[in-house]
Amino acid sequence: MNLPSPIRVALVDDHSLVRDGIKALLGVxxxxxxxxxxxxxxxxxALVGRCQPDLxxxxxxxxxxxxxxxxxxxRSRYPALKVLILSMYDNHEYVSESLRxxxxGYVLKNAPSREIIAAIEAIGSGGTFYSADIAQRLIADKPTDNELTPRESQVLYKMAQGMNNKEMxxxxxxxxxxxETHRLSIRRKLNIDKPAALVKYAIDHGIIPR
Structure with missing residues (x-):
């Protein structure tokens, strides 16, 4: 590992066994x-404010x-902070939203330990890291900045119908x-928060009939 100085890492996961496993991996x-x-x-x-980790x-x-x-x-509060998503979800929307x-970087929890180590090395050295299959899907499926994906359009349609998250x-x-991830992405792309304005957008763009 060729980092210029020790990298300070903090872990955020609600399962203590997962955190213990990651700590054991990072211990080497x-x-x-x-x-x-x-x-x-x-x-x-609170942890980031107190400890100021690098990653x-x-x-x-x-x-x-x-x-x-x-x-x-x-990231908005601490622009120098680097974040690596470790997730069980092999999900294009999650990966795309993590970029935004x-x-x-984004690595699956069941990835080989060498992949997690490679991700930390790359990010600690100022780069990025996405698993190869995830990176290929991002390139193939990347929409334009303000273009809703088909799934986001479906979620917007359900939102316009007044459905809550569980119903959707x-x-x-x-x-x-x-x-929740789709809703965050829709708001970011359209820069619209008010429900009435979202319904108007959906009607104007043919997502729901007039």
């Missing part, structure tokens, strides 16, 4: 120091805040967290 890497860990978004915000390893499924929204929040949130998840056969 040098120069590297695990400076703290958190099991929720609120704890992560944060973040899970998406946190109990109080979506890990992608946490990434966006922390400011993460420097059930109707579209996806998780509630995936619905």
């Amino acid at each position: 890497m040098a120069p590297l120091e695990v400076v703290g860990e958190a099991e929720s978004g609120a704890e992560a915000i 944060l390893l973040v899970d998406i499924g946190l109990p109080d805040i979506n890990g992608l929204e946490l990434t966006r929040l922390l 949130a400011g993460a420097s 998840a059930r109707d579209l056969d996806i998780s509630v967290r995936t619905v």
